[in-house]
Amino acid sequence: MQIGELAKKAGVSVRAVRYYEELGLISPESHSQGGFRLYGDGDLKRLGVINFLKEVGLSLGEIRRILSARESSAGSRELVEFLFGAFREKLGLVETKLAALGRMKAELVQALEILESCKDCDRSALLDAIACASCTKMSEDVPATLDVILH
């Protein structure tokens, strides 16, 4: 298949595929006589791996090292060790991120409630920021964010 089809199936841009080739992450199986890049299903899988590792938080440089490690003569023992370390580290990051996103969700929900109450405020104008500050519905635990933005 040509680069467009590959990119579409993998959910990345054509430019991204060519960029990955520049960095040595992937390369076409062959070329048409006109110079078009031609790929196979293995390349599609490889792009899937790249996407996954990117989501995990690895840089393209790290990904290249992982992908080339299995092709080099470097023992797969070290590869397993490396992946184990990398994955465990990223698991920690994911868990931290999950907690942070959970807090952020709570903050957003609370912020939305406050904004909702601002909308219903008696004063239909609600033009003066200070007016909002005196909204009766405004509780003490207003997220600092809204506090700073609105006042």
Place this chain on the structure above:
Amino acid sequence: MQIGELAKKAGVSVRAVRYYEELGLISPESHSQGGFRLYGDGDLKRLGVINFLKEVGLSLGEIRRILSARESSAGSRELVEFLFGAFREKLGLVETKLAALGRMKAELVQALEILESCKDCDRSALLDAIACASCTKMSEDVPATLDVILH
């Protein structure tokens, strides 16, 4: 306080603070006669807001628009509307991200289990990638990622 103290308290780099100033997100309360930037507690709060909105996923350009909206003559009604829209959209993104991270965590945990079993493999060498493919502990639901990386 000087820029270094501000940056440290806000958990960002000195360069970032100066960059935010370039973009019009923040500016020092005053300057020393030697040209040093001097900040107050309000600026620290403002940096906190910038950090929060960045985490929410807003670009620095969007953040500037939000922060300048409250200073311009634009009605706070529109500001509230804008924030409401922005926050609701980001809430959706956060929920999507939470789900994705949850799946990623599961994948990572599974990948780590498989790697662990690879470590314990009889063959202490484990050099040949194909050897790993024949590990008895390797189940069918091996994440495609490891499958591609290891084989």
Place this chain on the structure above:
DNA sequence: TTGCTCCTCACGTCACGTGAGGTGGC
């Protein structure tokens, strides 16, 4: 005077996006 912090350029980085100008392939 010695250190530490600050200052302003200004180029580098990462992961691409976005044309410009031209050609392949059905």
Place this chain on the structure above:
DNA sequence: TTGCTCCTCACGTCACGTGAGGTGGC
């Protein structure tokens, strides 16, 4: 022949990082 896809430069973007070379302030 017309469109669509592809090609290679090569500069732009975003959010800073990282020196270079110099000065403020306790």
